[in-house]
Amino acid sequence: SYVLxxxxxxxxxxxxxxxxxxxxxxxxxxxxxxxxxxxxxxxxLVIYYDSxxxxxxxxxxxxxxxxxxxxxxISRVEAGDEADYYCQVWDSSTVVFxxxxxxxxx
Amino acid sequence: xxQLVESGGxxxxxxxxxxxxxxxSGFTFSSYSMNWVRQAPGKGLEWVSYISSSSSTIYYADxxxxxxxxxxxxxxxxxxxxxxxxxxEDTAVYYCARVYTIGHYFDYWxxxxxxxxxx
Numbered sequence: 001s002y003v004l005x006x007x008x009x010x011x012x013x014x015x016x017x018x019x020x021x022x023x024x025x026x027x028x029x030x031x032x033x034x035x036x037x038x039x040x041x042x043x044x045l046v047i048y049y050d051s052x053x054x055x056x057x058x059x060x061x062x063x064x065x066x067x068x069x070x071x072x073x074i075s076r077v078e079a080g081d082e083a084d085y086y087c088q089v090w091d092s093s094t095v096v097f098x099x100x101x102x103x104x105x106x
Numbered sequence: 107x108x109q110l111v112e113s114g115g116x117x118x119x120x121x122x123x124x125x126x127x128x129x130x131s132g133f134t135f136s137s138y139s140m141n142w143v144r145q146a147p148g149k150g151l152e153w154v155s156y157i158s159s160s161s162s163t164i165y166y167a168d169x170x171x172x173x174x175x176x177x178x179x180x181x182x183x184x185x186x187x188x189x190x191x192x193x194x195e196d197t198a199v200y201y202c203a204r205v206y207t208i209g210h211y212f213d214y215w216x217x218x219x220x221x222x223x224x225x
Contacts, residue, residue: 097152
């Protein structure tokens with residue numbers, strides 16, 4: 001089965017750039033979607049099809065995908081960005097989520 | 107406004123059964139595929155099951171195959187998950203989530219319903 005690997009945690013100071021990676025075998029050939037989940041809340045889509053942003057998501061959120069790594073980049077990080085982030089792909093007839101990355105804003 | 111509201115969670119003994127429901131509103135339910143995704147306490151997201159708009163295509167995660175059954179009633183704008191032979195490891199918040207079709211993203215999620223399997 002397909003596996004997505006994310007770092008358990010990423011820490012960043014306010015105003016800096018956070019990069020959250022999602023590794024998978026030839027993930028660049030798949031479409032990657034990213035979700036943000038704050039404590040006690042449902043996940044929210046922040047990036048779809050590798051780099052597209054839903055309406056209402058700040059331009060500070062961007063994504064890329066190539067080779068074996070997809071990356072969610074959050075520029076000018078704010079305290080409100082502190083959350084868990086999950087990458088997601090479809091692998092044949094199943095949905096695969098990464099293990100999640102806890103973003104801490106210092 | 108798109109809304110997905112789950113219900114039916116609760117405490118159930120190991121080996122027991124439970125039926126979850128997801129009431130949809132604010133969009134043409136019959137045009138969208140739906141999923142169940144769960145999250146064990148303190149853990150990450152785990153996909154459970156997918157059903158196409160017409161119920162013609164259904165997929166399950168290996169962890170629930172043979173025990174859970176997904177279904178929908180487009181006339182009632184409702185999605186269901188029948189869970190049988192429940193185990194402690196099925197304890198989780200269960201979310202319903204909308205997806206246009208296979209390969210697409212989950213654009214709307216419900217707030218979830220908690221299922222606790224314990225004696």
